[in-house]
Amino acid sequence: MALTRSEVHDIAHLARLEITEEEMPVYADDLSGIIDLVNQLQAVDTEGVAPMAHPLDMSQRLRRDEITECDQRTLYQRNAPQVETGLYLVPKVIE
Amino acid sequence: MHRRTITELARHLRDKDISSAELTNHFLERIDAKDPGLNAFITVDPERALARAGEMDGVLAKGEGGPLTGIPIAHKDIFCTKGMKTSCGSRMLDNFISPYDATVVERLQDAGAVVLGKTNMDEFAMGSSSETGFFGPVRNPWDTQRVAGGSSGGSAAAVAAGLVAGATGTDTGGSIRQPAAMTGVTGLKPTYGRVSRYGMVAFASSLDQGGTLTATAEDAALLLGIIAGFDPKDSTSADEPVPSYLANINESLEGLRIGVPAEFMDERLDAGIAQAVKDALSVYAAAGAELKSISLPNVGLAVATYYVVACAEASSNLSRFDGVRFGHRCKEPKDLMDLYKRTRGEAFGAEVKRRIMTGTYVLSAGYFDAYYLQAQRVRQLISADFRRALEEVDVVVGPTTPTPAFELGEQLDDPVAMYLNDIYTTAVNLAGLPGMSIPCGMTNGLPVGLQIIGAPFAEAKLLNVAHRFQQESDWHRSFPDE
Numbered sequence: 001m002a003l004t005r006s007e008v009h010d011i012a013h014l015a016r017l018e019i020t021e022e023e024m025p026v027y028a029d030d031l032s033g034i035i036d037l038v039n040q041l042q043a044v045d046t047e048g049v050a051p052m053a054h055p056l057d058m059s060q061r062l063r064r065d066e067i068t069e070c071d072q073r074t075l076y077q078r079n080a081p082q083v084e085t086g087l088y089l090v091p092k093v094i095e
Numbered sequence: 096m097h098r099r100t101i102t103e104l105a106r107h108l109r110d111k112d113i114s115s116a117e118l119t120n121h122f123l124e125r126i127d128a129k130d131p132g133l134n135a136f137i138t139v140d141p142e143r144a145l146a147r148a149g150e151m152d153g154v155l156a157k158g159e160g161g162p163l164t165g166i167p168i169a170h171k172d173i174f175c176t177k178g179m180k181t182s183c184g185s186r187m188l189d190n191f192i193s194p195y196d197a198t199v200v201e202r203l204q205d206a207g208a209v210v211l212g213k214t215n216m217d218e219f220a221m222g223s224s225s226e227t228g229f230f231g232p233v234r235n236p237w238d239t240q241r242v243a244g245g246s247s248g249g250s251a252a253a254v255a256a257g258l259v260a261g262a263t264g265t266d267t268g269g270s271i272r273q274p275a276a277m278t279g280v281t282g283l284k285p286t287y288g289r290v291s292r293y294g295m296v297a298f299a300s301s302l303d304q305g306g307t308l309t310a311t312a313e314d315a316a317l318l319l320g321i322i323a324g325f326d327p328k329d330s331t332s333a334d335e336p337v338p339s340y341l342a343n344i345n346e347s348l349e350g351l352r353i354g355v356p357a358e359f360m361d362e363r364l365d366a367g368i369a370q371a372v373k374d375a376l377s378v379y380a381a382a383g384a385e386l387k388s389i390s391l392p393n394v395g396l397a398v399a400t401y402y403v404v405a406c407a408e409a410s411s412n413l414s415r416f417d418g419v420r421f422g423h424r425c426k427e428p429k430d431l432m433d434l435y436k437r438t439r440g441e442a443f444g445a446e447v448k449r450r451i452m453t454g455t456y457v458l459s460a461g462y463f464d465a466y467y468l469q470a471q472r473v474r475q476l477i478s479a480d481f482r483r484a485l486e487e488v489d490v491v492v493g494p495t496t497p498t499p500a501f502e503l504g505e506q507l508d509d510p511v512a513m514y515l516n517d518i519y520t521t522a523v524n525l526a527g528l529p530g531m532s533i534p535c536g537m538t539n540g541l542p543v544g545l546q547i548i549g550a551p552f553a554e555a556k557l558l559n560v561a562h563r564f565q566q567e568s569d570w571h572r573s574f575p576d577e
Binding site: 008011012013014015016017018019020027030031033034035036037038039040041042044046049050051052053054055056058060061063072075076078079080081082088090091092093 | 190191192194287288301302327330331333334393396398399400402403410414417418419420421422423424428429430431432433434435436437439440441443448449451452453454455456457459465466468469470471472473474475476478509510511514524525526527528551
């Protein structure tokens with residue numbers, strides 16, 4: 001199945017990835033090849049088979065609602081590209 | 096000294112034949128001399144390693160410490176290491192200094208290991224050749240024109256070349272076993288949930304599992320005993336007791352039932368590898384094991400299933416890299432959308448982008464049922480194949496890879512060809528089972544890996560099966576030219 005340029009453009013937008021016009025045909029080819037590979041699953045009869053989301057037959061563990069972590073904001077924000085007075089800065093969102 | 100196992104080195108340290116500082120210096124010198132030709136390391140920290148070695152010599156002098164005290168190891172650069180760069184092989188995290196230790200790192204630290212540095216890998220562990228990373232390809236110590244396998248290729252190459260006594264790795268679809276096979280070392284991927292994923296940069300959360308690359312099964316047993324076990328910080332960590340992996344490692348294989356899947360020995364398998372696997376099976380037969388031909392009818396669907404599940408989970412996991420809280424940020428973003436798109440467009444490599452987009456596609460409205468849900472159903476079928484087989488046999492044995500190490504660049508432009516390197520390994524992750532690869536022969540001067548697969552939490556059995564083979568053969572003691 002060949003994906004069109006415009007489909008790849010839409011997928012890249014959903015994934016928040018900038019793909020240049022020159023790269024577009026390469027990704028269209030590559031993704032089409034990958035989709036062809038995974039399309040073999042369509043022919044498998046899975047009527048009545050329960051989807052397997054997780055390899056261990058276990059349920060999600062709960063813990064007591066207790067405070068276990070201390071505030072390490074300053075330490076964590078050392079890796080941030082731009083912070084001011086303890087806040088992460090991003091381009092203006094609301095005009 | 097660099098050809099001794101961890102078990103042997105521990106004895107030398109205890110007997111004061113050598114100090115941890117001397118040992119650490121020796122490995123650091125080997126890294127200096129050999130790594131420029133291999134590129135197995137992203138970060139080497141001699142100062143920190145030597146300070147730590149000195150500290151461990153103090154512990155040993157008092158007659159204290161355990162079997163790992165003072166032993167030089169390395170971590171795959173996917174494990175968060177406090178105060179050290181943790182790049183995951185990506186430009187995205189090239190500037191990331193981890194503020195905390197992964198549980199695996201912490202446990203090995205508590206056991207007295209000396210960390211020499213962080214090893215090279217495919218970007219975000221996405222690859223089967225350790226060529227997709229931002230820091231350049233890892234080269235195979237057996238032939239530097241060839242790949243070391245991936246994604247834990249740096250750890251595998253470092254152990255194979257004697258640059259470190261043992262290393263950590265992670266395996267989502269074969270990323271410990273495949274590079275172990277291609278470099279002639281022992282790779283162990285434990286049962287899903289056996290080893291904590293806390294602090295391991297996430298790729299595909301229902302498949303990822305941490306493990307080890309070592310010279311021998313005995314060393315793997317030693318390390319697994321340290322890193323395995325329940326961790327409240329990982330919600331998928333298994334609350335199962337950790338047995339002594341060394342206690343029964345030497346048990347006789349008399350009466351062991353080995354299943355050999357017909358699907359693993361088909362025409363896609365390289366003839367030299369097929370021969371080495373058959374020879375290994377006769378070693379087991381001679382040791383009293385019973386060989387049975389078995390069938391895993393759905394295993395041929397594993398690669399397709401894997402690339403749906405793994406890409407879907409990756410596209411979700413990697414959405415955290417947004418240029419806001421940590422990691423790369425593009426210059427002068429004009430608005431928030433531009434910030435996200437350019438940051439991610441600039442800092443992710445081609446393979447990571449392909450997988451994020453594949454995952455986005457299979458999860459998108461209108462395709463979710465046809466791809467993702469269908470893949471989860473086929474995953475159930477593959478898992479059931481193994482469950483049935485493992486009722487009849489104790490372990491499943493076959494090749495780890497369809498071919499030996501291929502040439503650098505050979506498959507880089509053909510993602511589907513690259514994915515087919517994982518035909519024998521991905522099914523094990525889908526089923527959540529433990530798997531190992533041990534060296535079992537050579538073909539055209541390149542190592543061949545034997546894969547051993549077991550029931551959930553049967554690591555002790557796998558290690559026993561691997562160790563007994565290493566008592567009967569010398570493949571794990573054959574090394575690339577110095």
